[in-house]
Amino acid sequence: MTTSTPAPGTATSWVLSLSCPDQPGIVAAVAGLLAEHGGNITESQQFGDPLSGLFFMRVEVTADRTREELEAALADLAPRFSMDWSLDVAGRKVRTLLLGSTAAHCVNDLAFRQRSEGLPIDIVGLVSNHTALADLAAFYDIPFHHVPVTKDTKAAAEARLLELVEELDVELVVLARYMQILSDDLCRALAGRVINIHHSFLPSFKGARPYAQAHDRGVKLIGATAHYVTGDLDEGPIIEQDVERVDHTRGVADLVALGQDVERRALARAVRWHAEHRVLLDGHRTIVFR
Template structure:
């Protein structure tokens, strides 16, 4: 099901070295080509000395085509060393969801997918446990159970990569997939996989983090969604969420509240990614939130 309440736009994204005229070269071409700009965001990073821009637009002249746009804009972009991308209004990225036993993020994503809140296709769900197969079946999505052990980890990850190629996957979402990915797997998914995890201060790692947090009397729970890389839970951050709590929250209450934050934070991260609102800038991200 798709969302028909919002007009569909072409999305233009670009980045280049910082220099005078970067906004003008894009907006001037849009006007001359007859493309009406509905939304525009830009940012010039004075540290990395790079410029970033995102535009949603609608052609108001007949004869618009992606090929024509690229051919006409290329010589102007070349003067600025600009790299750009054009996304069609009807593009629905193919997303694979990896999950273990926790179902809160998977449930939320499948609901938003089914109701059109996420403009994606979900052709496959992959898990190291069989527990959530019924959810996939209810939604008519193939579910691949790939058990894992220390001995079978290389084989299991290789099988996941085969499935991603088989289903022509553009984005991988780790919806509480409770496995530490190998460096090889992280390299395979670099820049095209989003992970979600809790954010508790102080940082409580290991088993039963919410119970540890309760024992310390935490006053806030949160979640962080980030791109996967070889630094465990420390990839470039896309979105973060937070909720205040108090002494009346027992461990089970903290878990419930934390899961609520995880759901919304992961949804926003995926939405920003598929709407081309996220730019990688070294180890950081530029995020033009809506």
């Protein structure tokens, strides 16, 4: 993972996220450790899940200690609480690889938000099984990688994708309407690092043509779901969902057009929250500190 190490003596805003079995004293221990190292906490959120018995916490803190000093202190504290934790510079842009097919709306939205709205990602490439998005990538100066996928070439295509993840030091992969199902092996290799936008309000209408399925059922709300990718199709932990109200006058084409805006909104929020370390995994669910 790409990291930043500020110069010693420079006050830096850090973001610490952690999870551990819930028990008394966690907040006090974390706050005390940060205070001992000159930290001034500027934001703190926590949640104890009664279902899983886990405690989750996200803290932003300003301190002039080096990454090495803070990480060493946290490593000493972690065994006391069986704590999983991560530390990063707040606002650091996460190196992100987009995957798309032919639909441009989600790719365009993320690229625009990165350029103009401060979305904290650094899009280092766009991979597509088609060439339809090549001009869009060129417009945003994003390197374009055409990796065709067929039944016979799927394994080779996924191997190439993993090569790009390694070569480009990718931290996050976003399936921006990438109309391919990732293999179980690839999902395991990139676990917790792949976000997909599904054009339906899961768990309803999984798989292909969800807007047609929704129209057939006469729904009054259409939606989109941004979730982490797992080996189970459209079953990964949900990060964000959004909806749009519709009625019986809307045809399938109308639902598709309305749904594209819903997809953009849900995906952009999920990517932002992931990049800001606001999403913590809680089994097959997520805790999102907004």
